[in-house]
Amino acid sequence: MKDPVVQFRDVNLSYGSRMVLQDFNIEIPSQQVVGILGPNGSGKSSFFRLIMGLNQPDDGEIAVLGHSPGWRNNHQIAYLPDRARWYGNHTVEGAIQWGGDLLPGFDSMKAKELAEWMEIDSSMRIDEMSKGQEARLMLIMCLARKVPLIILDEPFTGIDTHSRERIMDALIDYVTEGEQTILISTHEIYEAEGLFDSVFLINEGQVALSGEAELLRAEHGSMMQLVKKMSHGGRGL
Numbered sequence: 001m002k003d004p005v006v007q008f009r010d011v012n013l014s015y016g017s018r019m020v021l022q023d024f025n026i027e028i029p030s031q032q033v034v035g036i037l038g039p040n041g042s043g044k045s046s047f048f049r050l051i052m053g054l055n056q057p058d059d060g061e062i063a064v065l066g067h068s069p070g071w072r073n074n075h076q077i078a079y080l081p082d083r084a085r086w087y088g089n090h091t092v093e094g095a096i097q098w099g100g101d102l103l104p105g106f107d108s109m110k111a112k113e114l115a116e117w118m119e120i121d122s123s124m125r126i127d128e129m130s131k132g133q134e135a136r137l138m139l140i141m142c143l144a145r146k147v148p149l150i151i152l153d154e155p156f157t158g159i160d161t162h163s164r165e166r167i168m169d170a171l172i173d174y175v176t177e178g179e180q181t182i183l184i185s186t187h188e189i190y191e192a193e194g195l196f197d198s199v200f201l202i203n204e205g206q207v208a209l210s211g212e213a214e215l216l217r218a219e220h221g222s223m224m225q226l227v228k229k230m231s232h233g234g235r236g237l
């Protein structure tokens, strides 16, 4: 068994006086698609920001790809933040060129293939794109990178059902090809849950439940139901 890609031990994180993650422990297995699910405000984005070294924990230990979070390993991570925007004056082609020149592990051919699959015209200017088109481009810029860890925070927001289905198909194809770990946080649980090998359910700043997706489903029913129960204050899941 390989070492976990991400390991948190007894991590606490607060913003001012507000405690967001408390005694947070997690081990993310390598080479899996991992769902990070939970109600609004449960701490999913904060968890990703700690992985990237964008926030510092109050205490606890964090290892990401065998190092402390920060510049030493961020070139090995493709991160799609929850509120990402691209430079407006680029075209799609320009963004892909930029990725090829500057992003570690970026495969321009793969990016072009993904753009075609996701029906994104390469001559389109980014400031003329709809929200959903831009969301697709942001996703392409992450998925085209050959890095051990990809983090997608709410990648499907603003994307219509048809495009979402295409993206899920691309992810399934892409993932079976690769040797990467992909962390996905999403509220589109119903559509996305088929992607996950394992799932961590976050509630009120802690891992409330985790395991192989299939086993969790067999035991508790759909992920959607589990998250709904949590949103309504369900305890003892």
Ligand SMILES: Nc1ncnc2c1ncn2[C@@H]1O[C@H](COP(=O)(O)OP(=O)(O)OP(=O)(O)O)[C@@H](O)[C@H]1O
Residues within 6 Å of the ligand: 015, 018, 020, 038, 039, 040, 041, 042, 043, 044, 045, 046, 047, 082
């Ligand atoms: N920069 C910040 N300053 C203060 N509080 C913050 C900040 N960022 C997040 N929070 C708070 O921390 C808590 C966790 O937020 P976080 O964004 O990690 O949750 P989330 O699970 O990703 O939520 P969502 O599903 O709505 O995206 C929330 O109560 C939020 O209001």
